[in-house]
Amino acid sequence: MNEVIETLLNHRSVRDFTDEKLTDEQIRTIVESAQRASTSSFIQAYSIIGVTDLQKKQQLSEIAGNQAYVVENGHFFVFCADFHRHELIGELHEEAVQKTLETDEKLLVAVIDAALASQNAAVAAESMGLGICYIGGIRNNLFAVKELLELPERVIPLFGMAVGVPAHVEVQKPRLPYNHIYHENTYDANPDRIKQSLTAYDDAIHEYYLVRGSNRRFDTWTGQMGRMLSKSIRLDVKDFLKAQGFLKQ
Structure with a gap:
């Protein structure tokens, strides 16, 4: 077994961080590691937003259900599916790309690209001795997150990732057989x-x-x-996706 596999097998979510902030070098290493993930047809349909503004982090924490570790961490990343730049590519080369960008398939491509990039980021962070926790709760109010992060059309905030120096690490949670x-x-x-x-x-x-x-x-x-699946939540997701220029074809 090598160190990469040991890092993967040792993963657990960390929700208690010290107040030590990530360095610029650590942030760049995590993002550049994310960028080396596989991407469908080299399309690179994602963006990563680092949130350092305390007020914005507090607002994101409230949206995510008042999770304290959205505020109290070394750095907070938001991973987005992103076809905004590709729409500009269409303008640059006078190509009609809109209909393709509006399809269900391209939505899947962007979500998968972002997910692959985020897992590279997670492994990179953990290999440096940092802890991470994915935050899907930012989807509790996608329209509010869009306004808060000033997201243009064709961009969907998928999830956050709190990263930092662990103050406490829990026992590892068992996975399915x-x-x-x-x-x-x-x-x-x-x-x-x-x-x-x-x-x-x-x-x-x-x-x-x-x-x-x-x-x-x-x-x-x-x-x-x-219990979780018996409750209907986030019923505005489809409306948000359509408002952002997806699911129209």
């Missing part, structure tokens, strides 16, 4: 096998929640997922 994730040649959809395996996984998650250092609780993974 290997055979739930990896299928060979065909998808194994046997419901009895899946439910039996999920019951065993629930036992592991139940034990994790009881022994971790903070926010201990009596819970299981299937119970948590059932």
Whole structure:
């Protein structure tokens, strides 16, 4: 096993950081590592916004459900799907690109590009001894985030990433069993096998929640997922996507 794999296998979300800020060199290294991620057809359909303004971070924290670590971290990044520059490319070369940029496929391309870049950034940060936490809560109010970050059309804020020096690191949270994730040649959809395996996984998650250092609780993974998925949230996402110039074809 090499150091890269050890870094990957040691990942856990960090939600408690010291007040030490990232250096310009660390920020550049993280962003340039993100840029080396694979990108569909070399399209590079994403942008990364570093948020250092305290008032903006506080507003993002409120949008994300008052998560303190959105404010209290070494640096806060917002990863965006971005076809704004590509629209300008159309103008530059007098090419009709609008219809293509409005398709579902190009939306997927931009989201995947941004996700791949963000994971490169996460691994880079963790390899430097930093901790990270993804923040999907910024999608609680996409229109407010657009205004706050002054995002042009064709740009979608997907998620944030808090990065910093860990002040506290939790016990690693167990993941789904290997055979739930990896299928060979065909998808194994046997419901009895899946439910039996999920019951065993629930036992592991139940034990994790009881022994971790903070926010201990009596819970299981299937119970948590059932409650979460039974609630409809962020119902304005489609409206926002259309307002930003997507999903029109």
